Every structure is written in structure tokens, then in C-alpha cells.
Amino acid sequence: MKTSLKWINDYLNNSINLDADAVADLAEKIERTSVEIADSTTLAQQQDGLVVAKVMSVTSHPDSDHMVIAQVDIGESKLTQVVTGAPNIAEGQFVILAKVGAHIINHETGELIELKPAELRGKVSNGMLVALQEIGFDSKISPKDFEAGIYVFGENENVQPGDDALTVLGMDEPVLDTDLTPNRADMLSMIGTAYELGAMLNQAVTLPDFDLVEYESPAKNQVSLFIDDDDLVSKYAVRVINHVTVEDSPLWLQKRLWNAGMRPINNIVDITNYMMLMYGQPLHAFDLDKLHDNEIHVRRAEVDEKLVTLDGQKRDLRPGEDIVIATTDGPLMLAGVMGGLESEVDESTQNIVIESAVFNPSLIRSTARRHNIHSEASARFERGVNWDATYVALDHAASLVDELAKGQVARERIVAANIERKEVSLTITATRVNQILGTTLTLKEIAGFFDQLNFQYTLDSEKIEVILPARRADMSIEADVVEEIARLYGYDNLPVTLPYGPTTPGKLTRQQRQIRASRKILESLGLNQAISYVLTTPEKSQQFAENVTAKVVTLNYPMSSDRTTARQNLLAGLLEDVAYNVNHFVHNIALYEQGRVFVANEDNELPTEIEHIAGVLTGDDVTSSWQNQKAARAVDFYDIKGIVSAYLDQIGTTNIKYVATNRHVNMHPGQTADIYVGDVYIGFAGQIHPKLTQSQKMAPVFGFELNLFTIMNEAKSDVQYDKISRFPQVSRDAALLVNENIENAKIESVIRQSAGNKLVDVTLFDVYTGDNLPSGKRSLAYTLTYQDNDDTLVEAEVNADFENVITALVNELDVQVR
Structure with missing residues (x-):
């Protein structure tokens, strides 16, 4: 997850030093204590020379039908002339100028290039007006398509000519890209990450504050909720907001989203994504006027149901398995995974419903994999969301819609499911912790680690009873708590000891x-x-x-x-x-x-x-x-x-x-x-x-x-080596006339069963069938080899044994000796 340290500082009282060296030290400490860091960078990278410019005049280029000549104010004594082909340029706009001598990233090759004065169709251009994609923004996070033209600041952004554009856009904010393990769902939120960094830095966390103003219109008169299967969702609630104005989000909100790797869409969608990043609680906004009968059902998909998701893909839903949010007319979205196109919030939306829930993580995971949709929302629901943030995030989002979209929050939250979470507490003793870690920690020192983690606990002379918070879904047993103590104590500080006790040699079965x-x-x-x-x-x-x-x-x-x-x-x-x-x-x-x-x-x-x-x-x-x-x-x-x-x-x-x-x-x-x-x-x-x-x-x-x-x-338990005999072998040959239906294996079996213990090998060396043999017969010739490991064989002994074999063959298989 991409984590903006400037954003995290809002919750840690600006205790994180954002200098490059300090950020590198913090990243190294996080890797030793918590999770791996995949990358530490800024959107700006090595770019410079980008400033805010105000477009003072725009005139047509005399020798071009698509380029114009603009005079822009960048806070200097003289205006700067720029030639551009941007289709959206207009007088009075605040835009971004890459000055002569600036270093910017080539959006096609990724290389850093230095801008020089250019002559375009006979007119000098002292710099370049740029789109965000031309200064290092990936198309996935840029709020406007590259074809739309240059980036234009909003009217209320309070920017001035000459301002450093990299700072204004938040591109110089250090961002840590954490490589999270599946168990650390808490760090899929800025507040969860703030608790983690606060524990490492011994800094208290200040939670965000907001004011929610409700209007007189009751929410329950505008929408009804139905949970068709209690196994699908543990908590489910909505807020209704009326008379919203859907437009671009303010720059401060867009900055937070694109630094977290998300693309700004509009103020309503951006608020839901902002809350998801802040609390780790996915939210979804529906256009209320597009809900049939103003009913919302949480249910399983039915036979032959289909849904067009926000990515434009038509998906066949699996009946009885996919969780959907639906109206009486059909499904609206894949619950916890991706919204549907039919109820999308757009520029014409006036009334919205925002949902917040705790869905069954196993079913969300199955749906996401089945449809190959790995969204930000599904990633959080699969790992487990903070049970205590479900309604807080919903109310905070409603207050922001009131503030940023001029909406009126309908009275009262509508709750359809609210299963209480069972509090988990564990009893820890210093003796047990020290036994596992090899340390000599006291109860007071252990309690200090719980203070750093912001865990509630009660302490007496012999033990600590600690309450595991809902935001830490990865913790449930004693070993989890001991691991937290070890992390904060420092793995490097744990004593090095040799193993003791009885040992057993390793061996294969x-x-x-x-x-x-x-x-x-x-x-x-x-x-x-x-x-x-x-x-x-x-x-x-x-x-x-x-x-x-x-x-x-x-x-x-x-x-x-x-x-x-x-x-x-x-x-x-x-x-x-x-x-x-x-x-x-x-x-x-x-x-x-x-x-x-x-x-x-x-x-x-x-x-x-x-x-x-x-x-x-x-x-x-x-x-x-x-x-x-x-x-x-x-x-x-x-x-x-x-x-x-x-x-x-x-x-x-x-x-x-x-x-x-x-x-x-x-x-x-x-x-x-x-x-x-x-x-x-x-x-x-x-x-x-x-x-x-x-x-x-x-x-x-x-x-x-x-x-x-x-x-x-x-098989035998052991295959043992038998020494090779020093004494000579004696062989006898036997040519037998046998019926065609008698197999060689049967003949060999009779030979071995009737021979004595000196027979060491039976070899079939000839098979003959021809006109000189009786019908239905064939001739087989065998060599029987005898050997004694302890003495030299005598002819009489071999002859007697061989006669026994011939007799058995004649009696049991009716063979004729030739």
C-alpha cells in the first residue's frame, strides 16, 4: 500500500521528519520492525522547474490551425510566451508551466529530459504547458485523460503565479510503498499505519474529528434495507444524502488519492475512496434515484442473473454463491468487490445512498477470484476490516459530502445488521514472556509496550490482562501478543542463546x-x-x-x-x-x-x-x-x-x-x-x-x-548385500516340448519351487515353433545354473536336483523332455 508520510503526520502530530535521510531511516526501521518496504519515493522524483502559471492571453498561431500563442504570468516582471497545442487552454486559467531549464520525465520513455527554448512554426516557446501525465503521473491515477489537454487548477485552489507546482500538487510528499503480508489488514488504512508507526516512534495517535449535521428529512422514508441471508453480512448500514452537487474534488483531496495510487473521479466517489484509505473501511455510493422501489437487498445471486460492473464488463453471476446488493429489479453491484454501472454516481446525480458493511470475508474472496476482480475493496474485506470503524467511516463520509458536495444528510443512519463483536482479552505474565523471548522484562516494561501499541489493559502485581482491539484482526492468541512485544523490544536486542534440552538426530522415515x-x-x-x-x-x-x-x-x-x-x-x-x-x-x-x-x-x-x-x-x-x-x-x-x-x-x-x-x-x-x-x-x-x-x-x-x-x-524392511560366491557354477540345459497355452512364468515357477536351494538362475535361451513339432506345441530351452556359496558342488548333487525339476515339470505341466 502506498502510504503518504505527510498524511500520516496528521495523526502523529507532525512527529515524522520528512527529510530524505530521515525518511530512509524510518523505512529501514519499519522493515526491521514491521513490514517490508517495496519502494520509497515521491511523485516528483528528480523533476524541477515546474511552476504555477496564469494564462493572461491566448492568440491564434499565424502558421498553424491547432496551435496557439499564450502569454503567461509566472510571478516574474515580464510575461512568458508559450506556444501550445492544448485544446483546453483559455484566458484566466491557472496551469502548470515547465520553464526553460526544467527537468521533466518523458512520459513515453520515462527518461529525465531538460527543456530548452523551442521555435514552433516561427514562434519562440519559452517552456511547455503540461498535462499531469507529462510530469510523471501514471494514466491510472491522473484525474483527466491525456487527450483532454493540460492540467488546469480549480477556481478555489488559492494558487498564485510562480508557486512551485510540485509542492502545490503534493508531488514532493514522500510515499512509502509497503509490501504487506496478508495478516496485516490494519495497515491497509492510514489510521492503522499511524498506530503502527506511532508504536515504533512512541508517539500517540490523534484520530480525525468531524461534525455531522443531519437535516429534517428522515432517511428511513427514502430507502428500505433487507438482509435476505444473515450469513452474508455482520454489519450493514446506509446514509442518505440529498441535493448533492457532483463535480471535481478539491485539490487537497485529489492529492491524497493520487499519492495513495488512486485516481480521482468526482467528489462523491473520491470521498468514499478517501474514507477507505483513511479507515480501511470500503464504502460505496449509489444514485438513490436509480434504485427501483427504493429498496436495497443484500442477498445471493439468483439463476441467470447478469451484472455490468463499473469497468464495463458484463458478468454472469453464480447463483447461490455471489453476494450482490440488489433492488427488486435486479443486482446493483457485487457486494464488497465492485459496483455496477446501472447505479453509478455521475454528474446528473442529485441524491445518493452510501453503504458501509462488514461482509463475509470468505464469500468476498470467492467472488473476487471467480470473476478475477481484485479491487481495493475486496482486498480489505478478504483480510478483515476494523469492526469498530464501520459506522464511523460512514458518518465521516456523510459529513464530507455535506461539506464538499453541498449535500443535506438525511436524519438518522439506517442499520440493517449489527452483530456485536466479542471482546478478546488475554492474560500475560512476565515469566511467560521472558521464557519465550529469553529476556528479563518486568511487567511495567511490558505494559509500556502496550501503551505504545495503544492497547487497553489492566495491570496487577503478577499479570497483565490486555484487550485486543478490533483494528488488529491478526491477533487472537498469546503468541501474537508476545510477538508484538518482541517487535517493539527489537529483534536485534533479543539475547542469543543455544538450544537446550534433549535432542534427537534427524533421519528419514x-x-x-x-x-x-x-x-x-x-x-x-x-x-x-x-x-x-x-x-x-x-x-x-x-x-x-x-x-x-x-x-x-x-x-x-x-x-x-x-x-x-x-x-x-x-x-x-x-x-x-x-x-x-x-x-x-x-x-x-x-x-x-x-x-x-x-x-x-x-x-x-x-x-x-x-x-x-x-x-x-x-x-x-x-x-x-x-x-x-x-x-x-x-x-x-x-x-x-x-x-x-x-x-x-x-x-x-x-x-x-x-x-x-x-x-x-x-x-x-x-x-x-x-x-x-x-x-x-x-x-x-x-x-x-x-x-x-x-x-x-x-x-x-x-x-x-x-x-x-x-x-x-x-517390500522387505531392508535389502541386504549377499557376497559373491568364490565357488564355480554348474549348469544344466533342458529342452521341453510344452503346450502353447502354458506361459513361461508358470514354467519358471515350477522349476524354482521344485529345485533345491542351490539353484541361482533360470534363463530361457531358445523358443522354437515349426512344422516338425506336434500341433499346439512349442519347444522351450532353459539353462539352470547352480552354485553353492560355501563349497564346491559335486555332479551327483546337481544331477539329483535336476531330476527333481524334470519330474515336477512332467507331472504338473505334462511336458516332454527332448
């Missing part, structure tokens, strides 16, 4: 170790880590999910239409990564991802989060080149299966089974297998269905997705 090990294993197997979006479309969220009929987890307020739903699988994101790489001419791809998937639960319960790990392969496994004479080979099912097998082996699982399946609709029905640890299902591996890959012109893609939580439950 077994689950964390296994997750990290999973990433390392897959990277060692040649895969690169990918990180995909957790949010995706509803279709992609279930593309490879186990239960495609399950309810999805959808966000209420997504950032974009293609990121609305929490994923239920990782493969869909990896497939997007493959498509991206292929489109950028990368064809050999090996990726993996480890992350959470989200499964919806009933009603409004939070979704279940499950850790998954997935990977994809596509392209060639080996690239052929003159250095590598081996022919290129495209990856296939066995490559992805080999990666999964190696990973599961290294992570500590045993008894892995692969079962052919066609139940995954987005996987190839003939090249996909479900994976089990024993009888526990852990995931699947296979080829992505060609209907998905061919549509994006991708080569065959193979992938896997595993439930990491299940794997970690089934």
Missing part, C-alpha cells in the same frame, strides 16, 4: 528412504525424472486410472479450463511429456515420475492421496552409428518389463508375477500385463494403446504405473 531409493533406482536404469501437472482435464485424469467410473476431484475455482481436475494417474502426464518431446524432434525418450494421485471420497471429505510411480519408453534402445555397428532396435514390451523387474528386485520385493490382461482400455490388449507381488496387485506394464499414440504421430510407447504405497508395504 522408512517410507521417505524408499521413495528416494525408487527415484535413484529408475535413474540408474536410464530413465530421467519428469514432473507433470497435478491438475488436468477430467478425461485425462482417469485415462489410465484403475477405476474409470470413480468420481473425480474437481476444483471449484480452477486457474484455467484445462487444469480443473486432480489426476488419478501419472501415465497421462508422462504421455503429454512424450508428445511434447516428439514435437520438438526428440524421439528416444525414457522418463519416469513419482508423485501423488487423488481419489475422491464421499460428500465433502478430502480426497485420498496415493503415492504412485510410473515410467515410459519410446524410440530406439540402441542407436546405430559408425562407432556402434550394432543395428538400431526399437524398444518393446520386454524393455519396459525389464526395467520394472529390475526396480522391484532392487527395492526389495520378491515373488513377482506378470499376468497378461486386456482390462486396461488405454493399453494394448495383447501387450499388457498386471503385476503382482505374491497375490497383491501393485500395477501394470505394457504398450500404450496405438489409438492414443498414432493420433499424435508417436512411435509405439511402452509404460508402467505402480502403486508405491503397496510396493513399500510388500
Whole structure:
């Protein structure tokens, strides 16, 4: 928030030194004690040579149809001649002249330029009459558009020729741009900031005073209020002011607004914004004569309602969720966010209604995000406004309308909602404060900090009971109060001590170790880590999910239409990564991802989060080149299966089974297998269905997705290293004639179950099908490798074991030994 120190001085008895060095010291103190300072500057910056000039005469330029020659008085003995093309120049005006030698900011480039005498169509111009945009004003805060011409002072501004224009316009006032954290809603107001600076400077705060004069006409006879839902608003009141004159605000008010980063509009709107900046309480003014039936309803939006807001945007309101201020004819504004164009205060307005409220902050935040409107009002309502300032700001605004717009304030404030705030008090002891901060403060010293903060309290010999003010919505517990004491005591003054008490060494949990090990294993197997979006479309969220009929987890307020739903699988994101790489001419791809998937639960319960790990392969496994004479080979099912097998082996699982399946609709029905640890299902591996890959012109893609939580439950607690045997291996080969429907995995299972404890490896080294075999048969050749870690194997022992294997194969699978 942009904070004018000159304005703050009104509440701190001018105790802030506005010299540049003093301001820099104050900014540094604020950063150490309170909040960060994003910038410290003035609107003037390095500009100089700008003076108030009175236009004495205006004559046409003899050689131009759009320029004129003006003689202006700048308080010197002779008039100054200026040639200008300003469309709004007229005799008697007080304007701004950049004299010869002045330094002004180029509004197009932002550079500082020095003015020199210029000859325009044969006539000398000794300076330049300027618009505010030409001397550093952003178009967002300038009260008039640049095309309207030069800036003209109002008739009652009491400026004189030769006055320093930078001072008159308030451009030399130092402004601190505070970078507020969400909890410091109190510093979104000048008075709240004054309390903060007053605490740091040990200076009392003087609140603004005003006189409110009410006229005889009762407000309740002119407008009626209705709260349709008590959950929408805690406090709601209005003031009616009649016979107002809508015009430009006086310069003092405009200065305060543009130094705070706001654009002056007219005196009515400016007063509401001025009160918002002063008290942190947003107000809104309606044109009373534009209210249908003179009724105001605070309610939720209804079906098919629309509203054109002040920015000219037509907005579709969400029924049952958006809070609106409405008449019997329809909505007038998005409550607490932005006003509507239909009830806007303009030059023809004669009677107005000003509202002040405390709206439900959660609903305001939802409405602002839903419509992408982040206004000054919504920022304050979202964080919490000062409960005690609701009616004060309203009455102060009414008194200013009386003063600046010649309005007549109708008798009595109309209140529709007024829930009392529960007073919050805490008991603090010196022992507790010193225990937390490591200090030796006394109760009297702690009470002194509460005096600086302007907190009410009662003190006895053992404790302090402090009442937390409504303006500090960020404070509710003991820790908040102790932090305030620490801030004012000075963080730099807190003693430095070593931690004491029992300590425990930090370490990763077994689950964390296994997750990290999973990433390392897959990277060692040649895969690169990918990180995909957790949010995706509803279709992609279930593309490879186990239960495609399950309810999805959808966000209420997504950032974009293609990121609305929490994923239920990782493969869909990896497939997007493959498509991206292929489109950028990368064809050999090996990726993996480890992350959470989200499964919806009933009603409004939070979704279940499950850790998954997935990977994809596509392209060639080996690239052929003159250095590598081996022919290129495209990856296939066995490559992805080999990666999964190696990973599961290294992570500590045993008894892995692969079962052919066609139940995954987005996987190839003939090249996909479900994976089990024993009888526990852990995931699947296979080829992505060609209907998905061919549509994006991708080569065959193979992938896997595993439930990491299940794997970690089934894995051994520790994977131990077994020493390599020093003794020789003995191998036996077996050629078997088997039925075509018997899988290799089944044969290997029988071999391992019937072999003794010396069998260390089973390798299928040949598969043969041909005309020389009986129908429905195929020949499989295996090598069985035996080894003893402690002794040399003897032939008799190996032969006996091998015979047991052959016997089991014949009996259980009806194989024939060739």
C-alpha cells in the first residue's frame, strides 16, 4: 500500500521528519520492525522547474490551425510566451508551466529530459504547458485523460503565479510503498499505519474529528434495507444524502488519492475512496434515484442473473454463491468487490445512498477470484476490516459530502445488521514472556509496550490482562501478543542463546528412504525424472486410472479450463511429456515420475492421496552409428518389463508375477500385463494403446504405473548385500516340448519351487515353433545354473536336483523332455 508520510503526520502530530535521510531511516526501521518496504519515493522524483502559471492571453498561431500563442504570468516582471497545442487552454486559467531549464520525465520513455527554448512554426516557446501525465503521473491515477489537454487548477485552489507546482500538487510528499503480508489488514488504512508507526516512534495517535449535521428529512422514508441471508453480512448500514452537487474534488483531496495510487473521479466517489484509505473501511455510493422501489437487498445471486460492473464488463453471476446488493429489479453491484454501472454516481446525480458493511470475508474472496476482480475493496474485506470503524467511516463520509458536495444528510443512519463483536482479552505474565523471548522484562516494561501499541489493559502485581482491539484482526492468541512485544523490544536486542534440552538426530522415515531409493533406482536404469501437472482435464485424469467410473476431484475455482481436475494417474502426464518431446524432434525418450494421485471420497471429505510411480519408453534402445555397428532396435514390451523387474528386485520385493490382461482400455490388449507381488496387485506394464499414440504421430510407447504405497508395504524392511560366491557354477540345459497355452512364468515357477536351494538362475535361451513339432506345441530351452556359496558342488548333487525339476515339470505341466 502506498502510504503518504505527510498524511500520516496528521495523526502523529507532525512527529515524522520528512527529510530524505530521515525518511530512509524510518523505512529501514519499519522493515526491521514491521513490514517490508517495496519502494520509497515521491511523485516528483528528480523533476524541477515546474511552476504555477496564469494564462493572461491566448492568440491564434499565424502558421498553424491547432496551435496557439499564450502569454503567461509566472510571478516574474515580464510575461512568458508559450506556444501550445492544448485544446483546453483559455484566458484566466491557472496551469502548470515547465520553464526553460526544467527537468521533466518523458512520459513515453520515462527518461529525465531538460527543456530548452523551442521555435514552433516561427514562434519562440519559452517552456511547455503540461498535462499531469507529462510530469510523471501514471494514466491510472491522473484525474483527466491525456487527450483532454493540460492540467488546469480549480477556481478555489488559492494558487498564485510562480508557486512551485510540485509542492502545490503534493508531488514532493514522500510515499512509502509497503509490501504487506496478508495478516496485516490494519495497515491497509492510514489510521492503522499511524498506530503502527506511532508504536515504533512512541508517539500517540490523534484520530480525525468531524461534525455531522443531519437535516429534517428522515432517511428511513427514502430507502428500505433487507438482509435476505444473515450469513452474508455482520454489519450493514446506509446514509442518505440529498441535493448533492457532483463535480471535481478539491485539490487537497485529489492529492491524497493520487499519492495513495488512486485516481480521482468526482467528489462523491473520491470521498468514499478517501474514507477507505483513511479507515480501511470500503464504502460505496449509489444514485438513490436509480434504485427501483427504493429498496436495497443484500442477498445471493439468483439463476441467470447478469451484472455490468463499473469497468464495463458484463458478468454472469453464480447463483447461490455471489453476494450482490440488489433492488427488486435486479443486482446493483457485487457486494464488497465492485459496483455496477446501472447505479453509478455521475454528474446528473442529485441524491445518493452510501453503504458501509462488514461482509463475509470468505464469500468476498470467492467472488473476487471467480470473476478475477481484485479491487481495493475486496482486498480489505478478504483480510478483515476494523469492526469498530464501520459506522464511523460512514458518518465521516456523510459529513464530507455535506461539506464538499453541498449535500443535506438525511436524519438518522439506517442499520440493517449489527452483530456485536466479542471482546478478546488475554492474560500475560512476565515469566511467560521472558521464557519465550529469553529476556528479563518486568511487567511495567511490558505494559509500556502496550501503551505504545495503544492497547487497553489492566495491570496487577503478577499479570497483565490486555484487550485486543478490533483494528488488529491478526491477533487472537498469546503468541501474537508476545510477538508484538518482541517487535517493539527489537529483534536485534533479543539475547542469543543455544538450544537446550534433549535432542534427537534427524533421519528419514522408512517410507521417505524408499521413495528416494525408487527415484535413484529408475535413474540408474536410464530413465530421467519428469514432473507433470497435478491438475488436468477430467478425461485425462482417469485415462489410465484403475477405476474409470470413480468420481473425480474437481476444483471449484480452477486457474484455467484445462487444469480443473486432480489426476488419478501419472501415465497421462508422462504421455503429454512424450508428445511434447516428439514435437520438438526428440524421439528416444525414457522418463519416469513419482508423485501423488487423488481419489475422491464421499460428500465433502478430502480426497485420498496415493503415492504412485510410473515410467515410459519410446524410440530406439540402441542407436546405430559408425562407432556402434550394432543395428538400431526399437524398444518393446520386454524393455519396459525389464526395467520394472529390475526396480522391484532392487527395492526389495520378491515373488513377482506378470499376468497378461486386456482390462486396461488405454493399453494394448495383447501387450499388457498386471503385476503382482505374491497375490497383491501393485500395477501394470505394457504398450500404450496405438489409438492414443498414432493420433499424435508417436512411435509405439511402452509404460508402467505402480502403486508405491503397496510396493513399500510388500517390500522387505531392508535389502541386504549377499557376497559373491568364490565357488564355480554348474549348469544344466533342458529342452521341453510344452503346450502353447502354458506361459513361461508358470514354467519358471515350477522349476524354482521344485529345485533345491542351490539353484541361482533360470534363463530361457531358445523358443522354437515349426512344422516338425506336434500341433499346439512349442519347444522351450532353459539353462539352470547352480552354485553353492560355501563349497564346491559335486555332479551327483546337481544331477539329483535336476531330476527333481524334470519330474515336477512332467507331472504338473505334462511336458516332454527332448
